[in-house]
Amino acid sequence: MASDLPRLDIEAFRGEAHRLVDWMADYLARVGELPVQPNADPGTVRRAIPAAAPALGEPFENVMHDFERIIMPGMTHWGHPGFFAYFPANVSPPSILAEMLTATLGAQCMSWNTSPAATELEQAMMEWLRQMIGLPEGFAGVIQDTASTATLVALISARDQALTENPGARLEDLTVYASEEAHSSVMKGARMAGYRPDRVRLIPADELFALRAEALEAAVVADRAAGRVPACIVATVGTTSSTGLDPVPAIVPIARGAGAWLHVDAAWAGSAAIVPEMRWIFDGVAEADSVVFNPHKWLLVNFDCTAYFVRNREALFRSFATSPAYLQAAHDDRVVNYRDWGIQLGRRFRALKLWFVIRTYGVEGLQAMLREHIRLGKLLAGWVEADADFELMAPSPLGLVVFRHRPGGAVPEGAGLDTLNERLLARIHAAGKIMLTQTRLKGRYAIRLALGHLTTTEAQVREAWELIRAAARET
Ligand SMILES: Cc1ncc(COP(=O)(O)O)c(C=O)c1O
Secondary structure: OHHHOOOOOHHHHHHHHHHHHHHHHHHHHHHHHOOOOOOOOOOHHHHHOOOOOOOOOOOHHHHHHHHHHHHHHHOOOOOOOOEOOOOOOOOOHHHHHHHHHHHHHOOOOOOHHHOHHHHHHHHHHHHHHHHHOOOOOOOEEEEEOOHHHHHHHHHHHHHHHHHHHOOOOOHHHEEEEEEOOOOHHHHHHHHHOOOOHHHEEEEOEOOOOOEOHHHHHHHHHHHHHOOOEEEEEEEEEOOOOOOOEOOHHHHHHHHHHHOOEEEEEOOOHHHHHHOHHHHHHHOOHHHOOEEEEOHHHHOOOOOOOEEEEEOOHHHHHHHHOOOOHHHOOOOOOOOOOHHHHOOOOOOOOOHHHHHHHHHHHHHHHHHHHHHHHHHHHHHHHHHHHHOOOEEEOOOOOOOEEEEEEOHHHOOOOOHHHHHHHHHHHHHHHHOOOOEOEEEEEOOEEEEEEEOOOOOOOHHHHHHHHHHHHHHHHHO
16 A cells, blocks of 8 residues: 555655755755745745645645745744744754754654664764853753743642652642742743742842842742642743843752742743853852753754753652553663653654754854854944933843833823834834744833844844844834
8 A cells, every 4th residue: 555655766856955955055055035924824834834734645746836825934043133022943954954864764752762873973963062051960861841840840749849848738738939030931931830820920120130139039938838848940041021140159059948949931041151251150059959041042953952951860850760561661761761851752853953053153152152142242232322312221241132112202201102112013023024023021112133043244233233223214
């Protein structure tokens, strides 16, 4: 039956693959000429795709044709030089090539036995990354798909640790703490891990958007006095809206005193810790129980690739280890089985792209890139500050610049100013050249510009700033 299927035989595959590589190189070379985001109405792509699967196979060229015709016009180009939205999801040539190999090998890397090289390369890469970001020996690393998953893993580990170490404690007694500026994945993870939503404390942040340690301490003391069990404190190093840096050294003793798990979410900013003079952003992190950062955000590794480090791997196994008869294999007692280190069983071979990227650029090459992005962020922040019609909304220590338009400083605080900036963002986007995102800081509408692509240059940042100013003049 299977032999009757129309298919790309190996020689046809070879030809298509060569053509595809040309397509890929052309795309990378010309992506800046495309609109950064599509001007698509909801449903356009959906309508162009038949409602049911084709009964008969088609030539590959038809599929490729429709990819160009239907899919490409509906894509947002994350690798576009004008893409400054969200945080970046990086692409780089060595990472793309590694992804091609990963897809070709098609390995499912749940256990050492299911691909020894994948497991051992992952161990080695996590060791390289641990050293690169300056975490002490003893932290063990595992690749997760996203920071959201890693934070959920931390919250589950913390839950199980609290229940184990506090006999008699019930799930509804457990409390979780994070800054009011923490990423939504913390609240979502807490909910999924079974914590009661009203036991998740969002601690006020200061004027620099960093968690107030004294408010955290007060909340922990109050909860303990009420008989609750502080299970997890999440500190954010580099908040999504404003690069807020929670004071980890001050949080460590609070976590220790309360017996709570300390998880550090450095999803985007953590990559900067590989730069020696930026290592300070990780002050105190060596004392945490777990740390997450995303090489796919700022270390040139294609999405998805999240590095999760944990101090006590036994705490991971307590929550996640599994060994049914059908998964057991000869060397289980001597090897790492990453299926025991997280939620999913099946795992992609993600370590390969890390290896390709780190070897291609070298640690110094990656450091140089990060330094340049940080420099460009400060440069842009300086331009914003120097312009009387704009206001910088947060410090820019790492390449995220958050600002708003406030012509002549004259428009009063409130809905009018928010609307003005919403209109400005819509106008910027209508031109199709750059893409930014918005947020709210202390209730105020603000526009975010995040740097972080391999190819970002000062000229592009200057061009983006000129586009923003020109749109502001017309708004
Ligand atoms: C601070 C922080 N934590 C977590 C996340 C979620 O990342 P992911 O998409 O990898 O789940 C983000 C995303 O931007 C983030 O900025």
